[in-house]
Amino acid sequence: MTAHSPLGNGTHARPAPPPQGRRVVLRIKRCDGPVKPSYWQDFSVPVGPNANVISCLQTICASPVTADGRATTPVAWDAGCLEEVCGSCTMVINGKARQSCSCLIDEHAPRDGDVITLEPMSKFPVVRDLVVNRDRAFHALRRVRAWVPIDGTYALGAGPRETPQTQETRYALSQCMSCGCCLEACPQFNLQPDPAAWETSFIGAHAISQARLFNLHQTGSRMAAERLEALMGPGGVSDCGNAQNCVKVCPKKIPLTESIAAMGRAVTVHSVKKFFSLA
Ligand code: SF4
Numbered sequence: 652m653t654a655h656s657p658l659g660n661g662t663h664a665r666p667a668p669p670p671q672g673r674r675v676v677l678r679i680k681r682c683d684g685p686v687k688p689s690y691w692q693d694f695s696v697p698v699g700p701n702a703n704v705i706s707c708l709q710t711i712c713a714s715p716v717t718a719d720g721r722a723t724t725p726v727a728w729d730a731g732c733l734e735e736v737c738g739s740c741t742m743v744i745n746g747k748a749r750q751s752c753s754c755l756i757d758e759h760a761p762r763d764g765d766v767i768t769l770e771p772m773s774k775f776p777v778v779r780d781l782v783v784n785r786d787r788a789f790h791a792l793r794r795v796r797a798w799v800p801i802d803g804t805y806a807l808g809a810g811p812r813e814t815p816q817t818q819e820t821r822y823a824l825s826q827c828m829s830c831g832c833c834l835e836a837c838p839q840f841n842l843q844p845d846p847a848a849w850e851t852s853f854i855g856a857h858a859i860s861q862a863r864l865f866n867l868h869q870t871g872s873r874m875a876a877e878r879l880e881a882l883m884g885p886g887g888v889s890d891c892g893n894a895q896n897c898v899k900v901c902p903k904k905i906p907l908t909e910s911i912a913a914m915g916r917a918v919t920v921h922s923v924k925k926f927f928s929l930a
Pocket residue numbers: 826827828829830831832833834856857860900901902903904905907
């Protein structure tokens with residue numbers, strides 16, 4: 652099929668390159684510390700080719716002056732890998748949770764004077780400015796025992812073989828970076844600063860999917876029943892309202908709703924077996 656082209660020669664016209672020497676406005680929701688009130692500040696930042704949100708924040712830090720010329724404190728943010736692997740730089744950019752290291756300014760604010768809003772994720776407690784505490788996301792991984800058990804530190808020899816089909820399924824799930832985008836978008840996952848309540852609050856799509864990943868692993872499946880028990884209780888897989896927001900926002904395109912359905916079925920089978928073994 653030939654692509655329609657305004658040029659009439661089978662090629663698409665490229666959008667005009669962003670103007671050189673332009674500036675963008677970063678409108679940042681700031682907060683001076685835990686439970687402190689938040690406030691907005693605008694920063695006018697010069698941007699060159701291939702600038703991303705992190706490079707703009709670095710520019711602000713080098714000279715923290717607001718767009719109306721007032722000196723202020725440097726903006727705090729988190730980052731690690733700078734290649735969309737660690738998830739630590741996740742924030743809400745123009746209303747959508749995503750990684751700031753891979754957010755290119757030319758794509759989101761192509762014109763001189765365009766505005767980009769940056770906010771911390773709302774489902775985790777703010778530490779400062781754009782930095783949030785994602786401990787609850789990692790606690791959820793501990794709830795479902797998202798690891799493979801080993802006997803000791805000595806060599807155990809080759810593990811059991813996996814089929815290519817299982818490898819393919821597990822590879823997709825293994826790309827989760829615990830960034831929190833799926834939790835930010837989920838209507839069932841709400842801000843819960845009290846760690847005492849985490850054990851019974853909704854566990855989140857990422858942890859349900861990781862339980863599936865490790866239950867599909869031949870050695871990891873030794874703890875399958877414990878993972879299913881964790882997903883059976885309050886805040887488990889039955890608390891998912893099936894809104895499917897999570898799968899739409901996952902930057903790694905992890906099939907989260909497929910995982911939720913698979914683990915929902917596994918939990919049902921496990922509870923029936925448990926009922927008859929106790930009866
Ligand atoms: S499932 Fe996707 S959106 Fe959720 S934490 Fe993992 S990578 Fe992030």
